[in-house]
Amino acid sequence: MTAKVITRYPPSPTGFVHIGSVRTALFNHLFAAHNGGEMVLRFEDTDKERSKREYEDDILAGLAWLGLPYSMPAVARQSERTAVYQKHIPKLIEVGAAYEAEAGKDNPDKKVVRFKNPNVKITFQDAVRGEVTFDTTELGDFVIARNIDEPLYHLAVVIDDHEMGVTHVIRGEDHISNTPRQILMLEALGFERPQYAHIPLILAPDKTKLSKRHGAVSVNEYKAQGFIPEAVLNYLALLGWNPGGEQELFTLDELAKLFTLDRVHKAGAVFGLEKLKWFNHEHLKKLSDAEYAARLKAFSDKGIDPRLIPLLKERAQTLVEAVLMLETEFDFFGDPSYEPALLLQKGKILPEVASNHLKALTDLLEHVPHEGFLAAQLKDIIWPYATAQGRGEVLWPLRVALSGKEKSPDPFAIMGLLGKEETRKRIAQALQNL
RNA sequence: GGCCCCAUCGUCUAAUGGUUAGGACGAGUGCUUUUCAAGCACUAAACCGGGGUUCGACUCCCCGUGGGGUCACCA
Numbered sequence: 001m002t003a004k005v006i007t008r009y010p011p012s013p014t015g016f017v018h019i020g021s022v023r024t025a026l027f028n029h030l031f032a033a034h035n036g037g038e039m040v041l042r043f044e045d046t047d048k049e050r051s052k053r054e055y056e057d058d059i060l061a062g063l064a065w066l067g068l069p070y071s072m073p074a075v076a077r078q079s080e081r082t083a084v085y086q087k088h089i090p091k092l093i094e095v096g097a098a099y100e101a102e103a104g105k106d107n108p109d110k111k112v113v114r115f116k117n118p119n120v121k122i123t124f125q126d127a128v129r130g131e132v133t134f135d136t137t138e139l140g141d142f143v144i145a146r147n148i149d150e151p152l153y154h155l156a157v158v159i160d161d162h163e164m165g166v167t168h169v170i171r172g173e174d175h176i177s178n179t180p181r182q183i184l185m186l187e188a189l190g191f192e193r194p195q196y197a198h199i200p201l202i203l204a205p206d207k208t209k210l211s212k213r214h215g216a217v218s219v220n221e222y223k224a225q226g227f228i229p230e231a232v233l234n235y236l237a238l239l240g241w242n243p244g245g246e247q248e249l250f251t252l253d254e255l256a257k258l259f260t261l262d263r264v265h266k267a268g269a270v271f272g273l274e275k276l277k278w279f280n281h282e283h284l285k286k287l288s289d290a291e292y293a294a295r296l297k298a299f300s301d302k303g304i305d306p307r308l309i310p311l312l313k314e315r316a317q318t319l320v321e322a323v324l325m326l327e328t329e330f331d332f333f334g335d336p337s338y339e340p341a342l343l344l345q346k347g348k349i350l351p352e353v354a355s356n357h358l359k360a361l362t363d364l365l366e367h368v369p370h371e372g373f374l375a376a377q378l379k380d381i382i383w384p385y386a387t388a389q390g391r392g393e394v395l396w397p398l399r400v401a402l403s404g405k406e407k408s409p410d411p412f413a414i415m416g417l418l419g420k421e422e423t424r425k426r427i428a429q430a431l432q433n434l
Numbered sequence: 435g436g437c438c439c440c441a442u443c444g445u446c447u448a449a450u451g452g453u454u455a456g457g458a459c460g461a462g463u464g465c466u467u468u469u470c471a472a473g474c475a476c477u478a479a480a481c482c483g484g485g486g487u488u489c490g491a492c493u494c495c496c497c498g499u500g501g502g503g504u505c506a507c508c509a
Contacts, residue, residue, distance in 0.1 A: 012509045047508055103507070112507055129439070138437070143507050153509050177438055177504045200440085207501065235446090238458095242447060246457045265447090267440050268502065275446060275459045281472095315471050329470070345469085379467070392468050399469065407470035 005037025008166045009070060010157070012044040013055035016218040017062040019271070020172065020202045020210055023236045027199055027264070028170045029068050030237065033256035040164050041070040043077045046156055051079070062219045066229045067252065073164055078156050086149045088159050088189060089113060097188035098144060113145035115185060122180035127168075127197035127261040134180040142181060158182050162191040170197045170261070173268070174209070197261050200240040201268040210271055222276075226299060226318030228287075231280035239269040249282055281317040289313075299323045305333075307417055311409055329408045333418070336404025336426065340433040343397045354397040355434045357389060358427050361398060365423065373423075375416035382412070401430030 007028035011021055025039070032039045041063075045051035063070060075081050092098040096116065103110035117140060123133040144155040151159065161169060176198045186193060204214035211217065216225070222232055233252055242265075243250075243258040250258075284292065289309040296304065296312075300323045308330060316322035341347070343354055364381055386394040399411040402423065408414065415423045 146507055174503055248458060270445060272445050278459055410467060
């Protein structure tokens with residue numbers, strides 16, 4: 001059939017890896033994976049002032065965290081690819097497609113390279129937008145290189161994409177107006193035109209391009225907030241793309257199987273944290289208990305009782321939230337201390353009533369063997385009594401006696417975790433407090 | 435402003451000429467093991483406007499309007 005599909009992810013290492021940039025990488029990966037191809041990565045660091053190694057590391061770490069695969073050419077930094085560019089820039093001048101010109105008044109000795117604009121209309125097929133036409137006349141003879149061997153962004157892109165065998169250029173919509181000038185250069189160089197696809201931008205709630213001023217924008221921040229890659233990927237994939245149908249939860253592999261460019265949207269999509277949280281919770285629930293505990297370790301070095309994991313899974317939307325719960329409503333293993341009035345639900349329950357119920361419960365629990373002291377069975381035993389006597393008046397004092405807290409998991413779960421001895425102790429203590 | 439792109443509930447979206455315009459997040463209400471969550475049920479919520487084309491338009495065309503992107507020796 002046709003040549004192997006090669007997509008590209010060319011970040012410029014001038015900042016921490018942006019969520020929009022990651023979405024572009026994701027789409028490039030999904031398309032490549034869907035077609036049995038691969039995504040190549042290169043660093044566009046021709047801006048030497050702003051490019052930094054720490055940002056490169058950050059980008060690579062981000063991809064690793066997300067689990068997005070890529071390949072890299074032997075020389076991946078544009079700043080180190082001078083030899084490659086030297087093959088092509090003089091050629092452009094030789095064939096008359098470009099010329100050297102004075103840099104400007106402030107720099108009389110310096111010579112830049114300008115592209116000789118043929119002033120034509122350029123039409124290209126965009127995989128998501130269809131036919132797009134630009135008049136390149138307004139571009140003038142634009143500068144394509146700082147000097148004979150230092151190309152500027154547009155030229156470097158064209159040469160690198162060609163050298164790396166890129167077949168599909170999938171990038172943000174903000175690049176759509178750059179496309180005609182890149183096509184101009186690519187034609188002058190005699191390169192084949194790749195397939196273009198301009199994907200919609202990720203927008204902030206005010207509908208403008210998402211940027212730092214809108215808050216968390218780096219994937220690191222999401223990682224630090226306790227989001228997991230499965231959820232981030234799933235959420236991002238569905239921003240501006242949709243496989244049709246009503247399924248929303250997907251793994252990366254499932255997404256790759258379904259991904260096609262013709263289902264990519266044309267309009268920008270607003271990034272919504274609430275829905276991301278929902279995706280995170282859903283994916284968190286799908287982890288095994290062991291895996292959940294392992295991920296939690298990155299946020300808390302305290303050992304946690306494995307029996308707590310199912311409860312956390314049910315409640316926490318993020319891992320940070322889980323840690324927080326462990327420190328608050330789930331922190332009931334230590335000595336519970338509380339205002340005795342809390343036992344009475346702020347005066348709603350009479351002291352005699354509460355203590356009668358607690359005494360009755362003590363008797364009920366007396367017959368339960370240690371081995372049978374489990375949440376489900378305790379519920380079976382206590383439930384009929386609570387129902388007969390009034391659930392609120394029975395269960396509230398019990399829950400407070402056990403947890404000492406205004407909010408906590410239900411009393412049966414807590415008793416199961418504490419065990420018979422501790423449960424008896426706490427109920428006795430509550431009786432004394434009354 | 436020039437050029438280019440876009441337009442379904444508040445948000446993410448389904449629908450590809452014929453649906454009571456569907457789902458999800460969020461919101462509200464109720465139920466539940468009467469705390470907090472979770473869960474479940476229900477409710478409110480959208481085709482930007484105007485012209486065409488057509489027996490029939492959310493879907494096709496045109497014009498408005500609105501929004502966005504881009505106009506560097508940044509990428």
